[in-house]
Amino acid sequence: MRTIKFLLQKEFRQIFRNRAIVAMVIAMPVIQLIILPLAANYEVKNVNVAVIDKDHSSYSQKLINKIIASGYFKLTGYDFSFKQAYRLIESDAADLILEIPQGFERNLIRENEQKLFVAVNAINGTKANLGSAYLLTVIQDFNRDVRLQFIQPGNFNQQPTIDVASSNWYNPLLDYHMYMVPGILAILVTMIGGFLTALNIVKEKEVGTIEQINVTPIKKYHFILGKLIPFWILGNVVFTLGLLVARLVYGIIPVGSLFLMYGFIAVYLLAVLGLGLLISTFCETQQQAMFVMFFFVMIFVLMGGLFTSIDSMPDWAKTVTKFNPVSYLIEVMRMIMLKGSSLKNILPQLGIIAVFALVLNSLAIFNYKKTS
Amino acid sequence: MSEAVITTDKLTKRFGDFVAVSEISFEVDKGEIFGFLGANGAGKTTAMRMLCGLSIPSSGKATIAGFDVYKQTEQIKKNIGYMSQKFSLYEDLTVLENIRFFGGIYGLTDKQIKTKSDQLINQLGLQQEVKKLVVSLPLGWKQKLSFSVAVLHEPKIVFLDEPTGGVDPVTRRQFWDLIYDAADRGVTIFVTTHYMDEAEYCNRISIMVDGVIKALDTPRKLKDNFHAANMDEVFYELARGAKRSE
Numbered sequence A: 001m002r003t004i005k006f007l008l009q010k011e012f013r014q015i016f017r018n019r020a021i022v023a024m025v026i027a028m029p030v031i032q033l034i035i036l037p038l039a040a041n042y043e044v045k046n047v048n049v050a051v052i053d054k055d056h057s058s059y060s061q062k063l064i065n066k067i068i069a070s071g072y073f074k075l076t077g078y079d080f081s082f083k084q085a086y087r088l089i090e091s092d093a094a095d096l097i098l099e100i101p102q103g104f105e106r107n108l109i110r111e112n113e114q115k116l117f118v119a120v121n122a123i124n125g126t127k128a129n130l131g132s133a134y135l136l137t138v139i140q141d142f143n144r145d146v147r148l149q150f151i152q153p154g155n156f157n158q159q160p161t162i163d164v165a166s167s168n169w170y171n172p173l174l175d176y177h178m179y180m181v182p183g184i185l186a187i188l189v190t191m192i193g194g195f196l197t198a199l200n201i202v203k204e205k206e207v208g209t210i211e212q213i214n215v216t217p218i219k220k221y222h223f224i225l226g227k228l229i230p231f232w233i234l235g236n237v238v239f240t241l242g243l244l245v246a247r248l249v250y251g252i253i254p255v256g257s258l259f260l261m262y263g264f265i266a267v268y269l270l271a272v273l274g275l276g277l278l279i280s281t282f283c284e285t286q287q288q289a290m291f292v293m294f295f296f297v298m299i300f301v302l303m304g305g306l307f308t309s310i311d312s313m314p315d316w317a318k319t320v321t322k323f324n325p326v327s328y329l330i331e332v333m334r335m336i337m338l339k340g341s342s343l344k345n346i347l348p349q350l351g352i353i354a355v356f357a358l359v360l361n362s363l364a365i366f367n368y369k370k371t372s
Numbered sequence B: 001m002s003e004a005v006i007t008t009d010k011l012t013k014r015f016g017d018f019v020a021v022s023e024i025s026f027e028v029d030k031g032e033i034f035g036f037l038g039a040n041g042a043g044k045t046t047a048m049r050m051l052c053g054l055s056i057p058s059s060g061k062a063t064i065a066g067f068d069v070y071k072q073t074e075q076i077k078k079n080i081g082y083m084s085q086k087f088s089l090y091e092d093l094t095v096l097e098n099i100r101f102f103g104g105i106y107g108l109t110d111k112q113i114k115t116k117s118d119q120l121i122n123q124l125g126l127q128q129e130v131k132k133l134v135v136s137l138p139l140g141w142k143q144k145l146s147f148s149v150a151v152l153h154e155p156k157i158v159f160l161d162e163p164t165g166g167v168d169p170v171t172r173r174q175f176w177d178l179i180y181d182a183a184d185r186g187v188t189i190f191v192t193t194h195y196m197d198e199a200e201y202c203n204r205i206s207i208m209v210d211g212v213i214k215a216l217d218t219p220r221k222l223k224d225n226f227h228a229a230n231m232d233e234v235f236y237e238l239a240r241g242a243k244r245s246e
Helices: A004-016 A019-039 A058-069 A082-088 A104-108 A125-150 A176-207 A211-213 A220-250 A258-282 A287-302 A314-320 A325-339 A343-368 B046-051 B071-081 B094-104 B110-124 B139-150 B171-186 B196-201 B219-225 B231-239
Strands: A046-053 A073-078 A094-099 A117-120 B004-015 B019-030 B031-037 B058-065 B080-083 B157-163 B188-193 B204-209 B212-217
Touching: A004 A019, A004 A220, A004 B094, A004 B139, A019 A176, A019 A220, A046 A058, A046 A082, A046 B139, A058 A073, A058 A104, A058 A125, A058 A314, A073 A125, A082 A094, A082 A117, A094 A125, A117 A125, A176 A211, A176 A220, A176 A258, A176 A287, A176 A325, A211 B110, A220 A258, A220 A343, A220 B046, A258 A287, A258 A314, A258 A325, A258 A343, A258 B019, A287 A325, A325 A343, B004 B046, B004 B188, B019 B058, B019 B188, B019 B204, B031 B046, B031 B171, B031 B196, B046 B058, B046 B157, B046 B188, B071 B080, B080 B139, B094 B110, B094 B139, B094 B157, B110 B139, B139 B171, B171 B188, B171 B196, B196 B231, B204 B231, B212 B219, B212 B231, B219 B231
Parallel strands: A046 A073, A046 A094, B031 B188, B031 B204, B080 B157, B157 B188
Antiparallel strands: A094 A117, B004 B019, B004 B058, B204 B212
């Protein structure tokens, strides 16, 4: 116990003397949590649409007005040839081309039918996909309005329509911040904890101080605990700051128990720090450790279920995410923060993360060799 | 009656095909200052690391303070001090914090740490620098500090790997005063060096060439045997045949 006391004292002194680390731990979660959720938004806005109106009728005007009024589209060009519009797409000035053919109004009234042409610039896949989907919705809506106007009173011969009214549970307004903030916080905790520990032991190797430690009768698990505990505390500080930002900036108040969240984070941090320590026992230089950690963090972040839903991944990728601790944290954070899940609900995830923590730290202790 | 605190018998370390240290055998007595000389790449540091329990030998036997270098590395570590070539105290801790830290992990009590650190600071004349970060100290002071930290827990043997590299002659002289002090208290000193004047300060010296001990005796006898006026000539005579160099 005494040895650990001395190790902790040393480690904390070194941490607090390192301005970069202190700044990272405080500024990173605050700044990133303020910037990222505002920018990382799934909603596609500002879709640039070029309209080729060959009809110039009141109906075509109505349709265009409806499209612009939806708020998702910006009219970048109006009334020119397809060639000109195509050039707009080529220069990335337009994402969509909507062509309203000649006789649009006439055909709509007389024939009860008219085709529109939509061309999509698929370079930016997400924008193109969602943009054209929005556009189609707007056109369908327009279609329905038109149909309503045509219906003669008393004539009920129209097609029956099914209207689906959905309500979004746990995030009724589909507020993206509610969805992103817990996820981004999960990633921040992972990155700060993982990187700090991965770099720490390697730094001692680089500077040569580890040699002086290895020649003392210090126990291996003492040394590892002496590294683990300070960064575990820092991880909790980051998490607390994150919760404060979520509350003050986004007004997100966890529905579930704070105590439960800290309980899960406590175990989770052990797992992530264990990974960092394990990496640092393998690497000789900070550069190596940095790259190896990056390799894992990239996979963790992109396959963690924050930016792409795990449910829509191929089966092999779903298997990979089972070994991704971040995916469990993001899931649990959302469960507790938004849904108010209890211990019973998160028990499976907690168990898995505990196994991660145990295995990674045991490997780190095993692989840290005082004698080569 | 002298007692051996270091004994080695055909101690060998191989890295793949490369034999870094080849069958070295010698004994060092309690309280002795034993100089371990050799050109760069001769295998001094590798040999020393085996004796400190930092590196497991490939073959041969060795006991340090009565403990086996294969199985009892942790007991060895309780009984030795070590100062590596590279300065290895924590530069972002102060002088006093380093002393307390190493005292603490060697298991000294708070009272022991207090008396030891006072004593050490007085001896080194570091009163003004106690609260300064080690990084700000001149090299000579760093070396003296790390030696003092290496003997803080009163080890039976202290291993010094080129302790005076890059240090001016006056500081080197002061450094050797510290070594003599420790030897007087009964600490065995095992020291590597490139300075031949320092070799003369040792009770006995060994000269290693290409992983093998080529000569081992008192400085006076070595000079007589090689008909040399000083240790420089002895060393040159032995080391010029070396095939390895860094």
